[in-house]
Amino acid sequence: MALRNLNFTLQGDRYVAEETVNADYALHLERKEGGGFYISQRSSDEGTFVPCILPNTLYNPGQFIDWCFGHGVYPMHIRIESMAEVTKATIREAE
Secondary structure, X not given: OOOEEOOOEEEOOEEEEEEEEOOOEEEEEEEOOOOOEEEEEEOOOOOOOXXXXXXXXXXXXXXXXXXXXXXXXXXEEEEEEXXXXXXXXEEEEOO
């Protein structure tokens, strides 16, 4: 699947983007500074997002994040949250 841009909006004290993925994916974020980073998932079309377990290096990463993720079951709705402002964000699903 093609590379897609993600759009983050400020919600409270976090920058948030939501996306639906249909395969494992690579996520690339560029931020103004380091800080908290979180991903939540929801397998249902509606309801509450539940936090995903991330590798320790991603809980308070630096300014740049480039990581591959898998959720096991697709489609999956994801919510990406950053404590620092996101200046560029892309997602690419596996083919």
